[in-house]
Amino acid sequence: MDSRMNTRRTYGTLTAATAALTVGLVFGSAEGCVTSKHVVPVHAHAHADADADAELEVASVEQTTAPSEPERPPPWTAPEQPLLPGVDGAAQLLARGQAQAALDQLAAVNKLDTLPGEAALEPESREWFIAGAIAGRAYMQTQQWELAVLSLEPLAASKKFADMLPRDIVGHELARARTAWATQGGLDPVAADIQLRKAVSELGKLKALKPDRIQGLMRVAQGEAMIAIQGDTPRATKLAAKQADKALERLITSFPNHADVGEWMLQRALAKQRAGLTKESAAALRRVAIDRAGEPEAARAWTELERLAANNDKISASPLNTEELLAAGQAARVLRRIERSRELLEAVWNDPDQPKHRHREAGHSLGWTYYKAREYSLCADVLNELYADVPAMDTRNDLARCLERAGRYDELIALWVGVYDGNKGAFGSTALWNAIDLAVNAGKYAKANELLTEYETRFKGRGSERRWLHAWLPMRLGDDATAIQAFTQMLDTGRTGGQERTITYFLGKLELRSEDPDLRAQGIARLRGLVAVGYDRLSANGVIGGHPLYYGLMARQRLIDAGEDPGPPPQVSPLDWEQDAGQHWIGHADTQALLTAMAAEHGESFSSLIRAEQLFAAGWIEEASREARVAADEFINAHSVYSGSDMPGTRTEALVAGLAWAPEWRHPVASPGKTARKAMRDPEYRARLADDFTRLTWAIQEPYRFGKLASYEHPYCARWHLRAYREPIEQNAWEREIDPHHLWALMYTESRFRRHVVSYVGARGALQIMPWTGRQLVEDLGELEAGDRFDPDILFSIEHNSRLATYYISELLKKFHGQAAFAYASYNGGPNNVARWLAAKSQAPNGVELDEFLEEIPFAESSRYARRVMEVRAAYGLLYNGELPSWTNVVDPAFELNIDY
Structure with missing residues (x-):
């Protein structure tokens, strides 16, 4: 690995080029891998025959005309509201x-x-x-x-x-x-x-x-x-x-x-x-x-x-015995008190007097503690010792996990090849395929090709995956001709494994750079087809999977890079509510008046409106908002009989507080009563209700419900790509000097702006922060002493949630030198993982380009996630900046060690 690929260990030091890129991030002209405009360099010319006076004059001009840092626009603030009497x-x-x-x-x-x-x-x-x-x-x-x-x-x-x-x-x-x-x-x-x-x-x-x-x-x-x-x-x-x-x-x-x-x-x-x-x-x-x-x-x-x-x-207070030490070490690990877990378990593991079964028990538990501490090599060393003693399947699987996280790919590949050598049946087939996958993850494409050849001499399964690798591995090894042939065959035969759009993009990219004019023309046509689909999705009323916008914008950039015209993007405008936020802002007095009117007109059908009005009049905003959400959800669910869709059964505290404390979730449903259902048979009354609830959800900042209620006459991206919770988001982004569109793109992807959502793994709030991550963030910010208790319920507060997420994404952008795609992937898959993948891929014979890296992310969810956030971020750019981003394929493989949660 050459010096350019060495991991950088300087937290706050940036090169001049990186500093320029960071400034671009602040002012919206660049997004790491996403740049909006070309930068024209200014060259200084030296004149050998200049006399001393001229040199002095030039020096003076250079000092007075040096470009100053552009003034940052201030964050948006809500219109000032006079104090009511x-x-x-x-x-x-x-x-x-x-x-x-x-x-x-x-x-x-x-x-x-x-x-x-x-x-x-x-x-x-x-x-x-x-x-x-x-x-x-x-x-x-x-x-x-x-x-x-x-x-x-x-x-x-x-x-x-x-x-x-x-x-x-x-x-x-x-x-x-x-x-x-x-x-x-x-x-x-x-x-x-x-x-x-x-x-x-x-x-x-x-x-x-x-x-x-x-x-x-x-x-x-x-x-x-x-x-x-x-x-x-x-x-x-x-x-x-x-x-x-x-x-x-x-x-x-x-x-x-x-x-x-x-x-x-x-x-x-x-x-x-x-x-x-x-x-x-x-x-x-x-x-x-x-x-x-x-x-x-x-x-x-x-x-x-x-x-x-x-x-x-x-009563005895004798020291903990071995069984108790092991139990305490495991409990400390579950509670994420990693240092205490390590201290307790190492005491047993390093005790030569422990019986063999206790030693093994301690080793397995200590390995997991090292894993949670991100001490992956120590984890692998402990499990290697256990596996050498007793080669159990569970130990091998745990060892494989730690070796992979430690980046010890050669050992890991050898481990699975060894399993294959000892078992040429179905289990051997799985082991050899594991080795192939890991060779790709490690950027060892020649080794993967070698193992694939071995696989095909003995096994006939995994046809779809093998067809993909017969195209992908040659492309990564620089054999464009073989890759083009394999990709083309997949498309011609229709055996694409559900990856037709992906195959079309990479085939078009390869054809575009071919010296054969016919192939190049074919590549241009393929890529333009993807661009057209992407443009259609931007202006369409619905959303669709398969990342058509991602591949469309990637194809657009490949055409631009090759000097070809991809065609003008569609014209998409934000909702009127967003175009003049000040004009459409509904302040405290107007919200109170709206609730009073709605309670009077609709309270008999939606009794929660009466409770919301009473609580709002007393300034109990959080409780009033909950009641308003209940009423809005009742209306949305009743209205879905006539049009639209009902509210999903999400794990959320939006309607009932304290659900996240329980061992099992219950999903309360806001069901409209008989009086409401009867009243809503009148289409004119339904229309009035829809208008009122649309205004109410905008007033109390419930963007998810507002999106559900917004008119379907507007494109999907205009209805759903809102600048939710604009004031705290822009304020936090301003303080961390990042583009707030990062946060809105993440928020849409994570939760559709729902600030009370709890994921199945426990992530909370609009920007879905795990409690353990939240605790580390507040500790890093000096807001919590190490060892003190952290209350994860603060993550339901949009102010706390967005503040911590802004700090996190800003640190991820620093880690990857402003390359937003890597920051997005890290937000989902973890910066430690992304850094390891980047280090491995960048050592491949031809390095790695952005589109290749995103396609090869081993975690399928993280791969989809990063591309989805890029799509949403692009839509925000078109809506609010009037332009699409330009996604350079060049990757800076170096990264900092500032954050690795």
Whole structure:
């Protein structure tokens, strides 16, 4: 490998060319592998016969005319909204997150009624309820727990409560205020227990109410209130502790994915102690130290166990035995406390006195810990030792995984060839094909060709894959003629294996660079055909798989590179809503007016609109948005009978909070009631509803639902490629100096802008960040001390989610020197993997071009993902910049070591 391909280890140092490319990324003129305009170099001319004065003049001119950095356009901000008068202004401030300002506003207009009768409010009027709800939430946010209780308690006591505000949501807030006041407000134990018992009782009644939007939240709040009850006599203390034990058991079983589950486990062990169950408490504390190894509560549990043992001769705090060490090491790995896992397992692995079966058990577990730590070579070394001792299939498969991740391809290929040599049957066929795949992944195309020849002497399976390799391997080895012949035969016979568009592109590319004029003309025609299909998809009303836009734009660029005209792109415009965002912005006052009107006209059919209007009037924006989503989904599902499609059964917390805490998902469906279905038989009423819900989903920034409701008269890309959550996205992109279109393209591909989605592997939010990745990101940003607990629920917040994703993608762009395609592939497949693939492919005889690299990504999902994001990014460029990108095929194989999650 020559010096150009050495991995660079300088985090912040860029070459002049890379720096220029990075500037292009900031201002939208370049996108790493995507450039929008040609850059004409300016050459300096030296004149040997210039006299001293002329030299001075030239120097002066050069200093004063040097190009300055272009001014960056500021990020978009929402139009400034004047503060509304009275209580409405307080709600507006609370909605902005300005809790103290909301309280000040209430006080300024004499609407702050913490003591009955002290404010200018008519008891039990709408204004009284709204002002009380504003004050209660604002006091909670400013940690004035007693005043929060005093503000909310009269509302809950009123007979009109259920008519004026959602009882479940506001009652839950009151119970939380009581618990916070009791545990953090300096109350004496007796008074604290009174508040806690009230909270438990109130939540017990609220849980029975419908709709159950926050059932999980109420169960957690009730359990945490029960935990805190102390009791004023020894008997009462024991009874309270037993009740807390049972409540915690239910919480731990019901919500094992809650961020506080470890703390609950510790509190349950302590509750057993208060209940007089000393032996059971000691066993529970030891269990916490094992099952939560590496977490803060594990250390606290062990400290408490040692204290208990010091005061009780029958309790032991002996060191963990081998079985417990192995269990703790595995638990720490599952919790991603990798260093603790490594420490525990290495102690067993390196202990010469361990029996053989424990040594092997420790080795297998330690190998996985090294794997999770991305210490792939160490993983391979451990598993190699185990495999040499006992060549078990499971060990071999794990060893193969670690060798591949370590980039030790020669050993890995030899491993599978060795398996083939020992078994020439069906299993040998699989082993040899594994070796062929890995040789391609390693960029060892000659070796792959050699193994393919061996395969075909013995086996006849995998016909589609073999036909592909008979074209692909010659192309990668520089034998264009053989590749053209093989690709052509696949198309002529129709035996394309579902890859007709891919084959057409690469065949056209090869023909285009042929010296044979007939072949070249044929290649031009093929590529123009792909371009035409891509252009059609841009202006079409539907979406289609198979990446027609990707191959169309790649074909377009190959034609441009060859000096051929691909034809003008289609004219596509954003929706009117997007073209003048300021004009179509719906501010707080207009949103309130819209909700008030919709609740009045449609509330009988869609009762969630009434709840949304009440909560929005109090400034409880997140809860109001949830109710509005429920109403919108009910309408969309009912409307799908007449046109459009219903809402998919996605894993999401959009309608019900706390679902991600449970061990299994339930999928709540927003089903319209009988009254709504009957009313929607009227086409004019349906049309009014559609218009109203379209405006509402735009106002409350629910882009997925807005896209579902937008008129089908517009092209698909205009309806769905929205600048969602524009203000935080552009602000974050501005701060990290990247193009915000990266984020919108990723967001569309990841979630279709749904900020409450949870994937099957646990990724959360609009930009689908894994909890483990989120924790590493906040640690890197200095927002979380290493070892502290991370709450993955923050990833449902678009502000947090987009901020972390922006930092992540900006670091990926730095890693790959602004080459966006590699950053996209890394966002899905991991930067460590992409860097390894790039290092391997770039060592091939002819290096690697972008289209070849993307086609060869071993993870099929990541390959599709990178191409899809490129397609979406191109559509955004056409919609909002008026031009398509230019995708250079040249790859910079060097990369930085700044990030490798």
